[in-house]
Amino acid sequence: MSDKVTKAKNKLDKAVAKRDKLDAKIPKKKKQRLYEKESAKSTLKFSEDMPKPSAKLLDKPKGASGMERVVQKAPQNTLKATIHQEISKNEDDNVGVESVHKTEQSAEFAYNRTKSAYRHQKEKPYLKLEKAETKVQKAGVNYSHQKALASDPSVASNPISRFQQKQAIKKQYATAFRQGGQSTASAVKATVQKGASAVSTAVSAVAKNPKVWLVIGCAFLLIVIVASVVSSCSVLVTGSLSQTVGTSYPSEDADIVSVDNQYTLMETNLQAKIDGVESTYPNYDEYRYNLDSIHHNSHQLAAYLTALKLYYQAGAVDGQLQTMFDNQYTLTITSEVEVRYRTEERTGTYTTTDEDGNVTEHEYTYEVQVPYNYYILNVTLDNKGVDTVANDLLSAEELEMYLVYKETQGNKPLLFGGGSTDGSPSTDLTGVVFVDGERTGNQNIVDIAMTQVGNVGGEPYWSWYGFDSRVEWCACYVSWVLNQAGYSEPKFASCQSQGVPYFSSQGRWASVGYADIAAGDVIFFDWDGDNSADHVGIVVGTDGSRVYTVEGNSGDACKVRDYAINSSVIMGYGLMN
Incomplete structure (x- = not known):
């Protein structure tokens, strides 16, 4: 032994x-x-x-x-x-x-x-x-x-043979242990002999055919490659998911939009204050205005609050909003007095004596420069923009977070409305017959709007409005078209806080389902069903079952679209006269 x-x-x-x-x-x-x-x-x-x-x-x-x-x-x-x-x-x-x-x-x-x-x-x-x-x-x-x-030394020469033999012994040993129909010792002995014989035969066959080793090697290499790819994909997916979550706004959408609307209301009140300057400060000879536009980038505001608070709710960031507002907008009202001169006509007299000694009094007129005070009220509004204020107020770490959220837009680019991700081509109108699109006075609006179909990026419209860089420009486009058509409607960049209130206040607002819509009407959309306008376009016409529109910032382009006349995404219409 x-x-x-x-x-x-x-x-x-x-x-x-x-x-x-x-x-x-x-x-x-x-x-x-x-x-x-x-x-x-x-x-x-x-x-x-x-x-x-x-x-x-x-x-x-x-x-x-x-x-x-x-x-x-x-x-x-x-x-x-x-x-x-x-x-x-x-x-x-x-x-x-x-x-x-x-x-x-x-x-x-x-x-x-x-x-x-x-x-x-x-x-x-x-x-x-x-x-x-x-x-x-x-x-x-x-x-x-x-x-x-010990009984068959040839098996010990190959590690694969030894492993296979031992596994076979374990299997047979367990089987004999469970069945109990024969002596365990004899079963194991038979298993060892049978396993050794089978392994020896298999090893001999492999040794005689080198191609088998090549196939085994290739299979092993393939397994390693597949495992590596799967591992890489897993890391890639995990990394992408982590990056997406890490760059998304953590706050609830409703809270983010509500806070943004609150900031817009603060801007609306500022505009009302400026509009009422002449009533608040009467009796001035001249009012001089030097005003920046009143607007903010909604995603920049959300990025600022997220970098500052990470998670915030409506009503819990009033102090931060006021700080941002006070730093973004500076309204300066100053008065000055200029001494000016006006020409006044005066009357004088003089006398003459003739040769007979008669004295005659004569009148004449002359002009003099009379000084007077000229009262001027200077109204100046500076808008530094959210981006500049964020750079001034945030710490280095907070600023880094702000830049990330601003760049990704919190992975919610359409959170504040103003467009859609629809990248399909414009609707073909060549086969459409309009029946109800004949209300008077608006075809000129449609004609001008249709000339812009195909524009990408909206630069002519948002730059005309006064923005220095791209914004969600659907409302800028509609305002531009109305202005080009000669209408006096005030331009607006916000659908919900400016566009809808204007038409409502003029008694020219119609909700979805209104039967008498016509070419040139302004159509407002509510994508998420929260009773807040997210997007706006111009009605081209209707065939009774569908309404056809031309819209800016539809997939970042001017496109023609169509919707069911009672579509749930249509919020209502601003009716043009």
């Missing part, structure tokens, strides 16, 4: 001795382990020369296995978790509830730990016996493996 076989035999004997020692400490309750399959029962029998499994493993305290217990308790554990979650949602509002809840949780935890400790202590001898049984089986497999190698 070789040294390796002897060493494996000694290790097996030690494992059996330790197993038997642990087995002796467990009270005997059953003489043999029975296995039930369907209605038949069979008893495992083992020959004297191989280690027999302990029959006391089945004598463990009755109860479900670990996995069975997990499955059985899953519904009640889920219910417990749900109850605790619901209590936790409301405990912040009630200190007493919170205290009771935590006491109950502690008691429940202590009870579960105690029960678990008791069960563990009760099952501990059986767990030790199971581990010892496993070591006996491993030692037995190793002993059989070494005996097989």
